[in-house]
Amino acid sequence: MRDEQVSLMIREGEGLTVEFKERYSSRIDQDIVAFANARGGAILLGVCDDGTVKGEILTNDLKAKLNDLARNCKPRISVQISQSGKVAIVEVPEGKEKPYSCGDGYFRRLNGTTQKMGHDEIQIMFRENDPMPFEERTVKGFSFKDLSKAKVLAFAKEAGIALGGTEPTVFLRSLNVADEVQVANAGILFFAKAPQKHIRQAQLSLIAFKGTDRVHIYDRLDVRDDLLTQFNQAILFLERHLNIRSEIRRLDRHDIYEIPFEALREAVVNALMHRDYSITGTQVSIDVFDDRVEITNPGGLPKGLGQKALGGGISIRRNELIADLFSRLHKVERAGTGIRRMRKSLAEAGLEAPEFEINGFFRAVFHRSPEFSLKGPKGGVGKVVGKSGQMGGQKKWSELTEKQAAVLEVIRTNPGVSRGRLAQSLSINPSAVQKHMAKLKHLGFIRRVGPDKGGRWEILK
Numbered sequence: 001m002r003d004e005q006v007s008l009m010i011r012e013g014e015g016l017t018v019e020f021k022e023r024y025s026s027r028i029d030q031d032i033v034a035f036a037n038a039r040g041g042a043i044l045l046g047v048c049d050d051g052t053v054k055g056e057i058l059t060n061d062l063k064a065k066l067n068d069l070a071r072n073c074k075p076r077i078s079v080q081i082s083q084s085g086k087v088a089i090v091e092v093p094e095g096k097e098k099p100y101s102c103g104d105g106y107f108r109r110l111n112g113t114t115q116k117m118g119h120d121e122i123q124i125m126f127r128e129n130d131p132m133p134f135e136e137r138t139v140k141g142f143s144f145k146d147l148s149k150a151k152v153l154a155f156a157k158e159a160g161i162a163l164g165g166t167e168p169t170v171f172l173r174s175l176n177v178a179d180e181v182q183v184a185n186a187g188i189l190f191f192a193k194a195p196q197k198h199i200r201q202a203q204l205s206l207i208a209f210k211g212t213d214r215v216h217i218y219d220r221l222d223v224r225d226d227l228l229t230q231f232n233q234a235i236l237f238l239e240r241h242l243n244i245r246s247e248i249r250r251l252d253r254h255d256i257y258e259i260p261f262e263a264l265r266e267a268v269v270n271a272l273m274h275r276d277y278s279i280t281g282t283q284v285s286i287d288v289f290d291d292r293v294e295i296t297n298p299g300g301l302p303k304g305l306g307q308k309a310l311g312g313g314i315s316i317r318r319n320e321l322i323a324d325l326f327s328r329l330h331k332v333e334r335a336g337t338g339i340r341r342m343r344k345s346l347a348e349a350g351l352e353a354p355e356f357e358i359n360g361f362f363r364a365v366f367h368r369s370p371e372f373s374l375k376g377p378k379g380g381v382g383k384v385v386g387k388s389g390q391m392g393g394q395k396k397w398s399e400l401t402e403k404q405a406a407v408l409e410v411i412r413t414n415p416g417v418s419r420g421r422l423a424q425s426l427s428i429n430p431s432a433v434q435k436h437m438a439k440l441k442h443l444g445f446i447r448r449v450g451p452d453k454g455g456r457w458e459i460l461k
């Protein structure tokens with residue numbers, strides 16, 4: 001292994017295929033087994049968890065110990081051992097006879113940690129028999145010139161990796177999404193100039209419906225770009241279409257969405273990370289209704305994993321390379337506790353637990369809170385929470401018309417909106433808008449802050 005590659009691996013930090021060890025330990029066989037059960041990887045001896053190089057000299061005695069550990073694994077594992085500067089390196093290939101075990105049991109790699117496998121996970125690994133997952137395949141005709149240098153640099157910046165003068169192709173090889181001659185599908189999905197040109201199903205559908213069924217669409221966006229762009233666009237879309245309330249805590253204002261965004265972000269990244277990309281003619285879909293949000297991805301649960309196991313501590317990744325890249329972007333926790341954290345955040349917000357539907361597709365359903373909505377559960381005008389954090393009075397809300405409630409919604413999303421723009425948005429004449437505004441001011445729902453030109457509206461209740 002080249003010194004430049006080792007230096008880059010240290011700067012990138014631990015991940016799916018890299019493990020740091022400050023010094024030799026007989027427990028390194030757990031990491032050897034874990035890499036063989038995953039995508040292979042390298043153990044860097046003499047490197048602390050924070051990337052500080054302490055150094056480990058590869059003596060003949062140390063080399064013999066490492067080889068003995070690998071040979072005693074079942075089945076036997078062949079490793080390559082070398083020295084790069086002060087660092088001793090143990091390179092472990094991906095195993096062809098999974099699952100592998102050592103004296104302490106079966107282990108696997110989950111993002112950047114080595115974890116012991118439970119009985120169910122071992123059974124699943126025995127049953128899974130895909131010699132070449134979609135994320136590791138390549139697309140005919142794709143070459144390094146089809147990569148976007150800007151996307152590679154943006155990824156490295158968000159991941160906190162200092163590339164220095166490292167070439168993008170070298171960086172992709174260090175991430176195990178490319179070799180000397182070709183780029184794997186995982187690399188195409190993250191770094192291609194036009195991913196959808198090469199993988200047609202690499203797209204995301206964002207739709208907002210008026211009502212509770214799939215009839216009237218009032219906003220739609222189809223994202224045909226890399227997975228990081230898909231994730232970011234999904235979050236922006238949800239922020240735009242979910243209700244929000246504000247609270248003043250001491251001197252700071254805090255915005256609170258009707259569905260905790262921690263849960264939604266987890267569901268979005270799970271959909272992109274776990275979808276079956278081999279199913280053509282499909283896409284990840286995020287649908288916003290008046291009463292719920294549905295996040296759907298092609299592909300059910302991995303073979304052998306039942307619905308009862310969701311949130312039960314078993315973490316099976318359909319796309320381990322893609323999952324590792326999202327982990328490096330800090331979009332997903334390494335411990336694989338996403339569904340449990342979803343349920344916890346929703347419970348703390350006083351909302352129903354998410355529902356999961358599995359029928360060839362995986363769908364997560366989040367129920368919206370009618371208390372945050374300008375429209376109540378029966379379609380009438382409901383409640384809104386103001387800066388004090390208290391609900392507005394029901395008697396005053398009952399005095400509002402549907403148009404006045406609509407005026408409030410426009411002001412909420414755009415406090416600087418003009419009367420002319422309001423009239424255009426609601427398809428009513430400016431004089432009617434002025435009457436609605438006067439009524440809302442009289443009832444104490446809004447006030448004007450600043451001058452007529454350059455000022456803004458503020459919702460009080």
